[in-house]
Amino acid sequence: MEKQEVMAMLKLCGCGRKISIALSRCDDCQSKHEDKKKDRHKAYDKVKRDKDTQAFYNSKSWKIVRRDVESRDNHLCQLCLSKKKIKTMNLVHHIKELRDYPKLGLMRSNLISLCAVCHQYVHREYENGNRKVMETELQRIVERKET
Numbered sequence: 001m002e003k004q005e006v007m008a009m010l011k012l013c014g015c016g017r018k019i020s021i022a023l024s025r026c027d028d029c030q031s032k033h034e035d036k037k038k039d040r041h042k043a044y045d046k047v048k049r050d051k052d053t054q055a056f057y058n059s060k061s062w063k064i065v066r067r068d069v070e071s072r073d074n075h076l077c078q079l080c081l082s083k084k085k086i087k088t089m090n091l092v093h094h095i096k097e098l099r100d101y102p103k104l105g106l107m108r109s110n111l112i113s114l115c116a117v118c119h120q121y122v123h124r125e126y127e128n129g130n131r132k133v134m135e136t137e138l139q140r141i142v143e144r145k146e147t
């Protein structure tokens with residue numbers, strides 16, 4: 001029998017280059033994407049976060065609690081999971097916001113793992129006047145995890 005070559009499955013990157021189907025972007029586009037992401041974070045920190053908040057998110061205590069919450073939530077977005085969807089988490093969200101409730105900053109019962117899409121959704125709900133309803137929903141999800 002002759003050996004058959006296995007062809008890699010390819011797709012087009014947004015720039016038009018052929019890339020492996022397993023990748024989301026070519027190396028050049030990925031590098032540009034990461035640079036934009038870093039710039040976005042720097043701009044957010046500069047405009048939205050004060051020095052105390054930046055210090056909090058860089059603290060060893062936060063990193064430990066964040067890791068604990070990620071483990072508790074099995075590295076899954078808990079809002080998606082509550083809707084019977086499975087999606088990995090991107091961040092740990094303060095249900096009652098850190099700037100308003102700094103004493104709850106390290107309380108596991110005030111923290112939930114979310115994907116980026118759900119995090120944006122939660123903050124839109126907060127801004128649209130549905131803060132209490134959203135906080136209650138997120139709190140119920142966390143309470144089920146804690147028991």
